[in-house]
Amino acid sequence: MNIGFIGLGIMGSPMAANLVRADHTVVGYDVSAERLAALAAIGGKTASSIAETVAGADVVITMLPDSPQVEEVAFAGDGLLAHAKPGLLYIDTSTIRPETSRKVAQAAAARDVHALDAPVSGGERGAVDGTLSIMVGGRAEDFEAARQVLSHVGTTIVHVGPYGAGQTVKAANQLVVGGIYGLVAEAIVLLEASGVDPGPGLDVLAGGLAGSRILELKRHSMIKREFTPGFRIDLHHKDMGIATAAAREAGVSLPLTGMVAQLIAAARAQGHGGLDHSALLKVIERINS
Amino acid sequence: MNIGFIGLGIMGSPMAANLVRADHTVVGYDVSAERLAALAAIGGKTASSIAETVAGADVVITMLPDSPQVEEVAFAGDGLLAHAKPGLLYIDTSTIRPETSRKVAQAAAARDVHALDAPVSGGERGAVDGTLSIMVGGRAEDFEAARQVLSHVGTTIVHVGPYGAGQTVKAANQLVVGGIYGLVAEAIVLLEASGVDPGPGLDVLAGGLAGSRILELKRHSMIKREFTPGFRIDLHHKDMGIATAAAREAGVSLPLTGMVAQLIAAARAQGHGGLDHSALLKVIERINS
Amino acid sequence: MNIGFIGLGIMGSPMAANLVRADHTVVGYDVSAERLAALAAIGGKTASSIAETVAGADVVITMLPDSPQVEEVAFAGDGLLAHAKPGLLYIDTSTIRPETSRKVAQAAAARDVHALDAPVSGGERGAVDGTLSIMVGGRAEDFEAARQVLSHVGTTIVHVGPYGAGQTVKAANQLVVGGIYGLVAEAIVLLEASGVDPGPGLDVLAGGLAGSRILELKRHSMIKREFTPGFRIDLHHKDMGIATAAAREAGVSLPLTGMVAQLIAAARAQGHGGLDHSALLKVIERINS
Amino acid sequence: MNIGFIGLGIMGSPMAANLVRADHTVVGYDVSAERLAALAAIGGKTASSIAETVAGADVVITMLPDSPQVEEVAFAGDGLLAHAKPGLLYIDTSTIRPETSRKVAQAAAARDVHALDAPVSGGERGAVDGTLSIMVGGRAEDFEAARQVLSHVGTTIVHVGPYGAGQTVKAANQLVVGGIYGLVAEAIVLLEASGVDPGPGLDVLAGGLAGSRILELKRHSMIKREFTPGFRIDLHHKDMGIATAAAREAGVSLPLTGMVAQLIAAARAQGHGGLDHSALLKVIERINS
Secondary structure (H helix, E strand, O other): OEEEEEOOOOOHHHHHHHHHHOOOEEEEEOOOHHHHHHHHHOOOEEOOOHHHHHHOOOEEEEOOOOHHHHHHHHHOOOOHHHHOOOOOEEEEOOOOOHHHHHHHHHHHHOOOOEEEEOOEEOHHHHHHHOOEEEEEEOOHHHHHHHHHHHOOOEEEEEEEEOOOHHHHHHHHHHHHHHHHHHHHHHHHHHHHHOOOOHHHHHHHHHHOOOOEHHHHHHHHHHHOOOOOOOOEHHHHHHHHHHHHHHHHHHOOOOHHHHHHHHHHHHHHHOOOOOOEHHHHHHHHHHHOO | OEEEEEOOOOOHHHHHHHHHHOOOEEEEEOOOHHHHHHHHHOOOEEOOOHHHHHHOOOEEEEOOOOHHHHHHHHHOOOOHHHHOOOOOEEEEOOOOOHHHHHHHHHHHHOOOOEEEEOOEEOHHHHHHHOOEEEEEEOOHHHHHHHHHHHOOOEEEEEEEEOOOHHHHHHHHHHHHHHHHHHHHHHHHHHHHHOOOOHHHHHHHHHHOOOOEHHHHHHHHHHHOOOOOOOOEHHHHHHHHHHHHHHHHHHOOOOHHHHHHHHHHHHHHHOOOOOOEHHHHHHHHHHHOO | OEEEEEOOOOOHHHHHHHHHHOOOEEEEEOOOHHHHHHHHHOOOEEOOOHHHHHHOOOEEEEOOOOHHHHHHHHHOOOOHHHHOOOOOEEEEOOOOOHHHHHHHHHHHHOOOOEEEEOOEEOHHHHHHHOOEEEEEEOOHHHHHHHHHHHOOOEEEEEEEEOOOHHHHHHHHHHHHHHHHHHHHHHHHHHHHHOOOOHHHHHHHHHHOOOOEHHHHHHHHHHHOOOOOOOOEHHHHHHHHHHHHHHHHHHOOOOHHHHHHHHHHHHHHHOOOOOOEHHHHHHHHHHHOO | OEEEEEOOOOOHHHHHHHHHHOOOEEEEEOOOHHHHHHHHHOOOEEOOOHHHHHHOOOEEEEOOOOHHHHHHHHHOOOOHHHHOOOOOEEEEOOOOOHHHHHHHHHHHHOOOOEEEEOOEEOHHHHHHHOOEEEEEEOOHHHHHHHHHHHOOOEEEEEEEEOOOHHHHHHHHHHHHHHHHHHHHHHHHHHHHHOOOOHHHHHHHHHHOOOOEHHHHHHHHHHHOOOOOOOOEHHHHHHHHHHHHHHHHHHOOOOHHHHHHHHHHHHHHHOOOOOOEHHHHHHHHHHHOO
16 A cells, blocks of 8 residues: 655654555655665655656555644645545554644545544554554544554554544543553652652552552652653643633533643643653652752 | 440431341330331340449440531540440441540540540441441550451441541532532533533443442432432532541642532422432432523 | 724713724724624715725724634735735724734734724723723734824723733733622622522622622622523623633633633533623532522 | 630731730730740740630630641640630631531531631731731621721721631632732743743733732742742642642532642642742743653
8 A cells, every 4th residue: 555654753764664564555744864875775656746746546544743734734735635545545543633633534524535633642652562552533444544554663553533522532541541640640749758668558559449541650650759751740631721712612620630731730840741641740740959 | 245326216216226136135215116126126235324234345336417416425424434334345327527536535545435436438338248348446455455346236347546536538429429420420411511411421421430339339220210219419418528528627628529419408498319320320410400 | 183983882882983083084884784884874984895995094993803814804905915015003992812912013014004003992881981901912003093082082091012912911801800890799609508698799799809800890780690691691601601612722721711701601611602701600500499 | 805816827916916916915826835935025025835825815816827726726635615615716827628627617616616717818918917818707796796806917807707707718719819819921932932022911911800919919029930938839839739628528520720739739749849839830841842
């Protein structure tokens, strides 16, 4: 299958590589010549424009930083929709606003381009290993058409609803993840301030109803204050912006989400944007010292 | 071993029964004659006063509603400490303020009574099955002495630190549990308000970094709005009072904990005190309708 | 002086009328023919396009609903900047994002148009009476040039800083106003739930360090649950969106502001968008019933 | 009139002095000999026990740090109620839990002692000048009986409801005051982070609907970061503990109050307990740096 791939960053590059390894013809595009060279070195092709990337593609995948970049790639005069052939399957794996995904998908549909929003979770590790979780919004038949391609980049691939639903689920995921980090951080601060070694305490929590993937994977590094990413605060801050915007768009008030967004904004304001999101612990500590 | 057991309610009664089944001599005490009769019916003995309960005991276990009852039982003129023989092992499995546990343990130590605070989690189900998690605060040698007895009521039995540490860990457990319920509730509300079926969405969350015991066990019942306890809002409200008091005592500010406490207080104010704590979802819904 | 006035809604219409009364030549523009007729009826002129409104103007004033409308009017191919003559003084009295005001002002400066962001407070009453408070951002010399015109629509006219500063001060104003309403609402709910008549209680608060304009003006209507606007929840919701976006743009975490935004979003989700912002009391009540 | 005065600290001492100056016979009692000497030096009498203070008194006033001290003074075997003559008017001006005030008043009534809870606001300055605001809970006839005496220590003296109502109103006052400080702090941080001089900005806020006694009195010192008390964070922290306990007692959820309590707890955890409560600004700054 001919796959155009736009956006070869930390996530996009290993995803494209996994598609090359699966014997697809992958035509990559990125603003960085270096990244293009890296794709070429492992057997991918490269394009010098979006038009060229899209030209002969059956499927185009994008992995871009945020909503404005997706809009630019989709809507620019020389962009994706302007050059897409009818029937193109367009899978956007970026994490962006549900509202933007819906807008792009509707504009695509008007040109007979089949769009899916398919944000991923699992981080750089999951992208390299091809074990991402992928939350897909869009039409059921387009999801079926995309499943085989996506199976080379992820292991959990779920159709969660109509246009934008992938983004909404990703937003829900990020608010829960951010919130659990905050709660675990408060538990650690409470234990330590009370003179209790958090190690055995969090072991008990991990084994009961308070248990979570985060407690399982991150409690030891959090107690040791090791905050190497992982998933950076800067990205989680972007994602909480999406979650609060999605809530606003949906007309709902989410008090815990609102506070988690402020705590992650604080982590960034304190200069921890480049640390792992478990560094929310540093915010709760700083509030108390 | 001769075990005195004070407080034969929903939790205490099955715990005492498990000790009877393990061939201990259990002398029970409760204000309710009915509960005493139930213990006698399965082979336990009964006492008509705290003094009588404590008289020949090697170990006394209490399971009481809250701090004032523990203080009353421990400190009353005809109470536990007044009648304890030197060397008694006193295990309080109530969930109360860490500060109260420390006060009781110190007063006990002055009379050569060895106190442990040993709050449990796992609910009525765990009490019946003998599979509670038990967080124990106190001296290491007293913990070792208690381990065999506790093994008949729980499966995870961890020494988490000095006097009061069991309560602090329990408080940390409850703030994390309450918080995750709140986050899952906000995720459901966001998904539904956005026109996304929460079923597949929460399935994805459950399988990734957002995963938790609560998502695993409770997401289906929450989506169906089934809130049969389980663990009642009223009790979780009591526990959040302990958590916020423990934070205050330890001199720390815990913003998410503070908000979770208010949300659970709202559930109670809305008349849901008798529902399962997953009914926090009703609070987030009511904020939005 | 020749003044173009774009946006003749609830606020813009009485502001334009006050300028007509002050013997300025006012050329109004709006999408509504009815509003144009109303301006003509009191001696204003009307235009049928932005180009015509701007053509002979020394000053153009806009009063528009939100950022997108301001961008549209300023940047459209047949918009304000396309037709402005060099040296035009452009005063935007809309409440929008500081970021948008800066963008408009910079684009204006590039065409020798002198832009000021000049959001107002004081509501419809203040617009009718010409007693608005006006917070002006932009260059000092442009502020001086605008002062005389603004004196016909407002009484407190303050230059608060560079481009965008007017909007930032307005955002700060709205977060404080929303927050005080929330605090007064919580005070009323606490008093009533405690069996205390809030009347004399709030009288004492109003007379001491807790005193505020809001307590002074609104405590009686809040206690009586009279929520006729005044200033609608819908508009305050829009303004809290601006305040949280401004905080994000400035890179700061504002926990109370974040929560106030969620409470006002709740008022809207509960269907109170058309009530006065003092109806935040209904949110605090609903949380508790 | 013969007045017993128990508790001659920062507030009690000048209050007692004002009563001496008004030609009352004031018999003071305090654990500190120095404070007693100070009262004697200005013409007061002193007692060496509560019993002696209460013996010939028509009115007893207490000004004590917190609920436990009031309970101790009222209920101890050699305490106030044990020695009060029938008909005594007992005015407690301490700021304590409404629940404690009700308990004391009911016990007093059983001995024909007429109790009023009468917490004050206005600080040391108000105590010295005799210009305190006094919120009085209790029976109307007892309030009338107390009015003349209270007129020597305060200027605003309001009967706000039954036993405990004075404390509830004081709690409401403190949650509003703490909240406004937090809001003004967030406004300052937003303005400064946006490059806007907060001086003119807060001037505008102070003149409009955002205006408050706090903006009027404290905006200049807050901008200059002058935090000399005034009213200490430590005391406001105590008062927020009373406010959150009162909400819990009344069965209500108060989300903003809960967060204000956490922010003031943070100020204390950061070591600012001895600064003025306007130092809440330091907390908002620290969250962001």
